[in-house]
Amino acid sequence: MAKIRTESSHSAALSRRAFIAAGAAGLFTLSGCGWHLRGRQTLPFSTLYIAMGENSLIAATIRRNIEAQTNVKVVKVRDEAEAIFEFLGQNRGTAVLAYNSEGRGRIYSLRLTNTFRVVAQNGNEILPATQIYATRELIKDESDYNGIANEERLLYEEMQQVLIHQMVARMAHISEEQFRLATETKK
Numbered sequence: 001m002a003k004i005r006t007e008s009s010h011s012a013a014l015s016r017r018a019f020i021a022a023g024a025a026g027l028f029t030l031s032g033c034g035w036h037l038r039g040r041q042t043l044p045f046s047t048l049y050i051a052m053g054e055n056s057l058i059a060a061t062i063r064r065n066i067e068a069q070t071n072v073k074v075v076k077v078r079d080e081a082e083a084i085f086e087f088l089g090q091n092r093g094t095a096v097l098a099y100n101s102e103g104r105g106r107i108y109s110l111r112l113t114n115t116f117r118v119v120a121q122n123g124n125e126i127l128p129a130t131q132i133y134a135t136r137e138l139i140k141d142e143s144d145y146n147g148i149a150n151e152e153r154l155l156y157e158e159m160q161q162v163l164i165h166q167m168v169a170r171m172a173h174i175s176e177e178q179f180r181l182a183t184e185t186k187k
Contacts, residue, residue, distance in 0.1 A: 041070045041172035044179035045126075048072045048118075049081035058087065058160070065168045083126055083179070085171075088115040092156065097137065108138045110152065112159040116167055118174065120182040127174055132166045134159040 048066060052059035054076075062085065063074045075081050091113045098107040112134050118127040136155045140148050 041168075043070050043072050043171060044174060044176045045082035046072060047075050047081045047083070049075055049078045049084045051078070051084055051086045058090075058164070061161070061164050062087075062167065065164055066171075069168055070172065079121075082121060082183075084119050084121070086117050086119060088117060088129060090114050104142070106140060108140065109135055110138055110155055110159070111135045112156060112163060114163045114167065118171060120179070122183065122186065124182040124185055126178055126182040127171065130170060132163055132170070134162050134166075 050059050050062055052062075066072050066074055078084060091111075093111040093113070095109045095111070096105040096107070097109050098105075100106040113131055114133070115129055115131045117125060117129045119125050136159060138148070138152055138155060
């Protein structure tokens with residue numbers, strides 16, 4: 001029995017082929033300019049201790065990201081680590097960007113700032129105290145207070161994820177020279 005190809009199935013097949021060809025051309029173009037997917041990052045140290053509470057959600061997320069994105073093993077004992085990640089603090093801030101006709105805040109800017117550093121086992125700084133931040137806008141609807149609270153919570157959670165990725169990326173830029181200097185000199 002012969003398979004009859006209709007006009008619509010033929011155009012759909014051509015459309016799929018064109019989409020795949022365009023995607024492949026786009027990837028070749030991006031790879032030509034130096035862009036590539038992030039693979040595992042190689043850090044100059046092989047073990048890291050995260051100086052935060054064992055049950056901290058932030059510490060658990062940092063640990064997962066470091067182990068998934070780098071060659072580093074996160075250890076539970078400080079003395080077993082070549083480097084120590086110290087989370088120095090987190091600040092949340094809100095600013096009013098626009099007011100409604102009654103003079104109440106309508107559009108807000110949410111800001112989340114994390115401060116951290118990485119030190120060697122001897123206490124010398126490998127990466128000095130570094131501040132990173134993320135901002136998002138929140139439009140408040142006075143009639144939906146619960147929805148606003150949930151949206152604000154979700155925005156802060158999303159910003160936290162972004163900042164954790166940025167902290168891991170920043171640690172991936174620690175050079176062999178920075179690590180060597182920190183570990184060789186006495187504090």
